[in-house]
Structure formats: structure tokens, C-alpha cells
Amino acid sequence: MKSPKRVLLRNLNKTFITSENNQVVAVNNIDLDILPGEFVTMLGPSGCGKTTTLRMIAGFEMPTEGEVFIGEEDVASKSPDKRDTAMVFQNYALFPHMNVYDNIAYGLKIQKRPKQEVQERVQRILTMMKMEDFAKRVPAQMSGGQQQRVSLARALVMEPGVLLFDEPLSNLDAKLRIHMRDEIRRIQKTVGITSIYVTHDQEEAMAISDKVVIMNNGNIEQAGSPQEIYQHPVNEFVANFIGRANILDAQIVSVEGNKAVISVYGIHYTVNLQKSYQPKDEVRVVIRPEGVIVGKEDYLVNVAKSIYMGNNHEYAVEFFGKLVEISESNPAGKRIYQTGESMNIGFDEDAIHVL
């Protein structure tokens, strides 16, 4: 395999003009650095500009403004087949009349590769993906998951510098989706190929990525590792989009370096700051449901919801006019509070993230 390539997006913009002559800013001047061999997911709600960004990288869509670099090259003037990328589509896009072998071999034949090389490369991919037994089948004789594997094999056999995926698992059922995403990650690590993966499924993004890029309204809200995004969201949109978040009002009491004492409804906590604040500033804090400690005697609250889930217990409690969600792990042997009971709670200082 060739060496993986980096991808740089610089001030990339795509503005569509609709048939009614309205302007739609699909991608709003974004910058992004993707390292060689990195698995990067673009995640965001429907219509936020993920597909348009991917299509500009692939060359299916021309930017209104800005640059796309693949490796060291500005690829603006290059057609899709000259960009050293390969795309895996949601709807597989296989040739229905060709068997698996011929589907995978197609791109190499178009490139007029020697017959022996085509055979070797297709065979190698079939073996790596454990698909030798399917080689003679046509798409209609295969399940959706199997067809998606062929679609991935067909992209991989071209040995591109960058692999692009647009919601490749959306047509599969939940269990198969999990199996296939693990498989995609395994193969990506084996091959070491730079991969850009579009999804609207946050769990999928968390499970598969080195880096998650959260998009909203054509903008990048945050790019970081799954841990950074989850533990240190930069704003409420990201906090709410990834996982569940309690977002509460608080005040800065005192500041020392990058630490501060904050007051959350009268109780003081010492926390880390990502931005600079002054005493008396009003702030918002993000606390994940697992960052709430049941039994800590900071607040006395009413239980509004109590659900036993086996591996954890889910509560919602009334907290100064809001509902705070709590996820308590390993409830075996622990006291369980029922709806309508009161209980003590507090927050884990390390789990308080000041926005």
C-alpha cells in the first residue's frame, strides 16, 4: 500500500444558488487539518454541510471559495479520478450485473492494469476482508452488510491516499451497523489509510474515530478526540449533541491561575477553567449524568424519574426548577430511590466543565 496522505481544508466555502435564486451557505469558510493515517469523522445534524464538504474533497463539487489540499497538492483544478481518493457510498453503488470479483476489479481494469496485477490485488483484498467465498455472487444474492463490504473492498483495492465515507452504514440494522463499524475500523488500522467518515450518529462517531469534527449550520463547532469532545465541549451545542448533558448556571467566586472556585446554587466547587473569568462572572457548566453523585450531601432533591437499567440506574431529579439527569453505575447492593422520594446529591468536582 502507498503512504497515507494528509488533507487540509482552508477557508472552504460552498454557497448554492437555488432555483428561486436564494443563497444557501452549505459550508461556511471552514478550516480543518487531517493528519496522514488519521480516522476523522464529520458529525452533525442533517443539513449541516457534511456531504457537501466530503464532495468538495472528492472533487464532485467545486468550492465557492477556499482550498483543498491532498498531500502537498492544491487539488482545485483536478477531476475526482485524479485526486487519489475513493468514496464509499451509503447506497453501495455496486454494478448489479457484475459479480463481487468484477465489481472490485472494475476500477483497476479501467486503469488498464496488467491482468496479473488485477488478479493479485483483488485476491489480496478478498482475503483481507474474508470475502473469498462471495467472489462469484452478484449483489442481488447478498445482504446489505455484505454489499457494503464489497463497496469498501472496491474503494480499498484502488489503494487511494484518502478514503471517504458518506453515511456508509445508514441502511443497515442496528446490530449489523455495530459489527460493520468495528470491521471498518479494523481494516482502516490494518491498512493505515487516511479516512474521512460522515455520519449523523454520535455513538458511531465516538466508537470509530481518532478525531471527531462537530458541524452545525455549515460551521465547525469543535474538532478533537472523542474524549476532548465529550469531557471538554466548547459550547452548549456540542455538549448537547454528544452524549447527555446537564447545563446549569453558576457564578465565579474566585480565580487562581486556571483554577476557580465556583458556586452552583450556593455550593462551592473547585474547577479547572478553559477560558479566563473574573470573580462574580455568570457562567454555564456542563455536568454529565455520571458526574452527579447520589448520596453526597450538597443538595436535597426530589426524584422525578427512577429507571433500573441493569448496568446502571437512571434518575431525573428536580433541581432549582430544572430536571437534572443522573446515571449511577453498578447499582447492585446500592439503595434505589423511587419516584417521589427525596435524596441527597452532589457533583463530582472533576466532572464539572465550565463553558
Ligand SMILES: Nc1ncnc2c1ncn2[C@@H]1O[C@H](COP(=O)(O)OP(=O)(O)O)[C@@H](O)[C@H]1O
Ligand atoms: N445542490 C444543492 N442545491 C441547493 N442546496 C443544496 C444542494 N446540496 C445541498 N444543499 C443544501 O446545503 C445544505 C447542506 O447539505 P448537505 O451537505 O447535504 O448536509 P448533510 O450532509 O450534513 O446532511 C443543506 O441546507 C442542503 O439543503
Ligand SMILES: [Mg+2]
Ligand atoms: Mg449528507
